[in-house]
Amino acid sequence: MLKYTFRRIISGTLVLGIVSAIVFAIFYILPSDPARLACGKSCTPDLVARIQVALELDQPLPIQYGRFIKGIFVGRTYLGNTDASRECGAPCLGYSYQTDLPVTELLLDRLPATLSIAVGASILWLLIGLSSGIISALRRGTWIDRTSQGFALAAASLQIYFVGLILQFIFVDKLAWLPMPGYTSPFDYPMDWAKQMVLPWVTLAFLLSAIYSRLTRSGMIETMGEDFVRTARAKGLSSRDINLKHVLRAAMTPIVTVFGLDLGSLLGGAVITEYVFNIPGLGKLSTEAVTNLDLPVVTGTVLFAAFFIITANIVVDLLYSVLDPKVRLT
Amino acid sequence: MSAFLEVKNLSVAFPTEDGVVQAVDSLSFSVEKGKTLGIVGESGSGKSVTSLAILGLQKGSRAKVSGQIWVDGNEIVAASESEVRKLRGKAMSMIFQDALAALHPYYTVGHQIAEAYLVHNDVSKKAAMARAVEMLDRVGIPEPHKRVNDFPHQFSGGMRQRAMIAMALSCNPSLLIADEPTTALDVTVQAQILELLRDLQKEFGTAIILITHDLGVVAETADDILLMYAGKQIEYGTVRDVLQVPQHPYAWGLLTSIPRLTGDPNLALTAIQGAPPSLISVPSGCAFHPRCTYVDNVGAACSTLIPELIPVSEGKHHSVRCHMSAKVREQLFTSQVAPHL
Numbered sequence: 001m002l003k004y005t006f007r008r009i010i011s012g013t014l015v016l017g018i019v020s021a022i023v024f025a026i027f028y029i030l031p032s033d034p035a036r037l038a039c040g041k042s043c044t045p046d047l048v049a050r051i052q053v054a055l056e057l058d059q060p061l062p063i064q065y066g067r068f069i070k071g072i073f074v075g076r077t078y079l080g081n082t083d084a085s086r087e088c089g090a091p092c093l094g095y096s097y098q099t100d101l102p103v104t105e106l107l108l109d110r111l112p113a114t115l116s117i118a119v120g121a122s123i124l125w126l127l128i129g130l131s132s133g134i135i136s137a138l139r140r141g142t143w144i145d146r147t148s149q150g151f152a153l154a155a156a157s158l159q160i161y162f163v164g165l166i167l168q169f170i171f172v173d174k175l176a177w178l179p180m181p182g183y184t185s186p187f188d189y190p191m192d193w194a195k196q197m198v199l200p201w202v203t204l205a206f207l208l209s210a211i212y213s214r215l216t217r218s219g220m221i222e223t224m225g226e227d228f229v230r231t232a233r234a235k236g237l238s239s240r241d242i243n244l245k246h247v248l249r250a251a252m253t254p255i256v257t258v259f260g261l262d263l264g265s266l267l268g269g270a271v272i273t274e275y276v277f278n279i280p281g282l283g284k285l286s287t288e289a290v291t292n293l294d295l296p297v298v299t300g301t302v303l304f305a306a307f308f309i310i311t312a313n314i315v316v317d318l319l320y321s322v323l324d325p326k327v328r329l330t
Numbered sequence: 331m332s333a334f335l336e337v338k339n340l341s342v343a344f345p346t347e348d349g350v351v352q353a354v355d356s357l358s359f360s361v362e363k364g365k366t367l368g369i370v371g372e373s374g375s376g377k378s379v380t381s382l383a384i385l386g387l388q389k390g391s392r393a394k395v396s397g398q399i400w401v402d403g404n405e406i407v408a409a410s411e412s413e414v415r416k417l418r419g420k421a422m423s424m425i426f427q428d429a430l431a432a433l434h435p436y437y438t439v440g441h442q443i444a445e446a447y448l449v450h451n452d453v454s455k456k457a458a459m460a461r462a463v464e465m466l467d468r469v470g471i472p473e474p475h476k477r478v479n480d481f482p483h484q485f486s487g488g489m490r491q492r493a494m495i496a497m498a499l500s501c502n503p504s505l506l507i508a509d510e511p512t513t514a515l516d517v518t519v520q521a522q523i524l525e526l527l528r529d530l531q532k533e534f535g536t537a538i539i540l541i542t543h544d545l546g547v548v549a550e551t552a553d554d555i556l557l558m559y560a561g562k563q564i565e566y567g568t569v570r571d572v573l574q575v576p577q578h579p580y581a582w583g584l585l586t587s588i589p590r591l592t593g594d595p596n597l598a599l600t601a602i603q604g605a606p607p608s609l610i611s612v613p614s615g616c617a618f619h620p621r622c623t624y625v626d627n628v629g630a631a632c633s634t635l636i637p638e639l640i641p642v643s644e645g646k647h648h649s650v651r652c653h654m655s656a657k658v659r660e661q662l663f664t665s666q667v668a669p670h671l
Contacts (some may be wrong), residue, residue: 227431234385235446235497240412249436255349304482325481326435 004329005318012310019070020299021304024065027295029093037293038097054078068094093303094296096289103300106285113183115283117273118266120197121204126259129209133216136244140221148213164203164276171199182276200277204270204313208262215258219251226250253323257316264312268305334361334537335384335422335505337589340407342379342388351609353379355409355561356397358639361554363504364531366538368552370545370584372606376561377541381507383407383422384539386414391545402504420450422505423498427513429490439466441494442479447500464494469526488519499530506531507539512547512658523533524551543619545584549573557581560607560617563639567648576667577642577650577659579622600670616653624662628653 027034035052036043052058054069070076070242071092077088078095088094091101132152136145171178179195186193223229224247232246269283278284282301289297321327342354354376361367369377378451382388383395389411399406402421406414423446426432443465444458451458458486459478466474469492482490491511504534508527512520528551531538540552548555555572557565557580571610576582582603604621607613613620619632631637631653642648642656652659 074578189491227428228424230387230436231426231432231497232434233387234424236415236417237445238451239450240416250434324436326483 001318001321001329005314008314008317012314015310016303016306019305020069021065023299023302024068025061027299028061030293034097034295037295044297061268093300094299096294098289098292098294099299103296106148106297107282107300107304110280110282110285112185113279114267114269114274114283116183116186116193116197117200117204117270117279117281118263120201121208121270122263122266124201124205125209125212127209128205129212130216130255132209134220134243134248136213136217137220137224137247140217145217149217150196152210152213156205156214160203160205160207160272161276163206164199164273166269167199167203169276177178181279183279183281200270200273203276204266204273212255212259215255216251219254220247223247223250253320256319256323258321260312260316261309265305266313267312269301334363334402335361336398336400337380338398338400340380340383340399341395342376342383343394345392345394346610348395349610351355352612353393353561353609354383357558357563358393359554359563360558360567361505361537361539363537364535365553366531366540366551367554367556368540368542368548369556369558370542370548372543374606374609375558377558378509380558381397381424381509381539381541384505384507385418385422386411389414416450419446419498420501420504421503422507423501423503425491425494425506425508425511427510429487429494429514430482430544432494433490436478437483438481439485440480443478443497443500446497450501450590461500462526464495466493467499468499468530469493469496471496488515488523490521491523492516495523498602499534499536499623503536505537505539507541509541510543511540512544513542520547527551532645543638545573557584560612561609562597562617562651564618564651565640565649567642567646571642571646571648575642575663577648577656577663578618578652579624579654580618581668582663583621586667624654627658627662628667 033048035048035055035057038051038055039048056064059067067076069091071088071094073090075090075092076088078088086095088102093102093107095102096106099106108241132148136148139145168181171182178198179192181199182196184192184196220243228250229242232242236247267282269281269286271283271287273279274281274283275287282304285297286301286305288294289301318329321329333458338358340354340357341352342481343621344351344353353599357376357380359367371377371569379388379393384399384406385403386406386409387400388395390444395407397407401417404413404417406417411612433439436447438460440459443462444455447453447458448455453461463474463478466478469537471477471489471492477485477489478663485493491514495511506527508532511527512523512626515523522527527538540548543549552569555565555567555569556563557572557578559580572581578584580602582660586600587602589599602621603623607617609619613633615631615633615635616622616637619625622632625632635653637651637653639649639651642650650659654662
């Protein structure tokens with residue numbers, strides 16, 4: 001298990017390296033000059049040349065990449081374009097062309113908002129998705145099942161920007177039950193934080209709980225036909241014990257897998273949700289960076305998202321061996 | 331006095347899109363405590379459906395069950411799920427065919443045995459686990475205190491079947507239904523399992539229903555035989571009667587098709603012509619008539635009338651469903667069948 005984990009971490013790191021190389025290469029294929037972008041409005045050809053040296057853009061691509069990687073692990077020193085050189089401590093992802101702030105700092109700054117959305121929404125969608133899926137499976141074919149699955153199909157077909165804006169229109173603009181969504185620190189103002197987060201949570205959960213509901217329902221119905229469920233009945237277990245301990249337990253494994261991956265990709269930034277509700281999370285940061293061609297920030301957000309997805313993958317695989325005793329990690 | 335298990339006129343039908351499947355049709359038999367009934371038949375002849383009906387496991391499904399099943403004075407067919415649930419595992423329990431599929435893959439063997447014990451006994455989890463170890467020991471699993479924490483996939487096929495038996499016997503049931511308990515096992519393990527069942531029966535006086543398509547197994551272990559074809563019982567009697575003087579042409583076919591160690595090795599094996607019928611379109615009259623070599627002895631009745639289950643002779647516990655008269659059957663058996671046995 002330990003050996004397996006170690007190996008997965010090594011290979012995960014390798015994947016991150018490949019991702020970073022690809023992103024890095026794409027930059028320089030783009031027909032834009034980073035030095036020109038970093039230069040700002042009052043720019044002279046002389047200044048562009050100086051910035052090119054400061055950003056080390058005059059160096060060959062492999063050397064630039066090597067220094068970028070070195071920056072992540074041990075930090076690096078940038079020559080200032082005007083004044084003294086700047087020390088960028090590890091993990092250094094460079095400086096934003098737009099704001100001149102360290103990318104690492106920007107990312108960590110935006111993480112709490114994304115974390116709030118992801119964790120809150122995932123709890124909500126698990127609660128709604130699992131319970132409605134279980135009820136549907138147990139009451140298969142009844143009006144409860146048909147209603148909830150019809151609802152799930154409709155919900156899964158709707159888009160976040162549509163649902164989000166409608167909800168915002170109703171609950172913020174018309175009824176004024178909720179404040180405008182946004183982000184305040186839950187440690188300073190927990191109530192404000194919760195109120196502002198309700199709409200993003202509900203919107204995301206609306207879409208995802210539909211998927212989990214269908215997944216739970218089909219998983220349970222499939223398991224109900226298994227021989228071991230018949231054995232459980234033959235033992236004289238109550239239907240409650242059969243459904244919860246035997247059926248749900250077996251149907252759980254694929255749900256955990258999907259959940260891990262969903263949460264992982266959401267932690268990299270709930271792009272549309274953050275954009276719709278104007279929440280300063282990682283997703284919003286990355287869209288802003290792409291619009292402004294703020295290349296260091298784009299690299300940073302991509303790497304950060306890749307990191308979460310890879311970590312989620314490793315965690316899911318480790319969990320799998322706990323959930324399914326037949327899986328042996330080697 | 332009535333028997334421990336008494337089945338009267340049991341029928342089980344499944345409505346499907348293609349029509350009604352009459353899986354079991356007017357079945358009647360009984361089993362006393364300490365005795366073994368072997369139910370023999372081809373795949374799809376209704377053996378497993380019968381056993382599931384006795385446990386009341388078709389409740390809540392689309393199956394239509396009619397008739398009466400009396401287990402220790404309790405009627406099963408009309409009873410509610412919760413009433414039957416109290417009997418399951420305790421008064422009657424079942425060993426399923428494919429132990430790997432029948433055991434939950436995510437729980438340890440010990441947990442699953444303890445669970446069966448806990449449902450019907452008001453004891454602590456620890457005591458139930460101790461019971462699981464005891465049962466595993468009883469069915470011959472080496473180092474039971476260690477193996478109790480294994481998962482089903484860590485057991486061999488024979489051990490899994492033993493674990494199933496341990497689970498089924500954990501509450502000392504008075505009736506045990508074993509649905510092809512040895513089908514997937516090799517011959518030596520098969521013999522061990524049957525031996526184990528016999529020992530346990532001697533010890534606890536359990537009534538056993540052994541469902542199988544292996545006549546050899548029945549001959550060795552059963553007291554009575556019930557022969558099924560297309561959902562109906564076509565011959566029923568003691569092992570001695572049915573195997574020594576079988577009455578139904580189907581039983582003749584089965585017995586003559588068994589290869590002998592003493593016969594001519596160059597002789598081709600005899601087979602029953604044709605294939606078992608689909609339960610959706612069961613042949614009219616006697617369901618066996620399209621495959622029966624002796625139809626000519628009767629005439630039209632075979633394809634038009636369903637033969638009654640009648641005693642072979644006055645007052646004997648040996649009955650058969652065949653249009654041929656007892657005299658004709660006896661003649662045919664002595665002249666055409668017996669020489670091949």
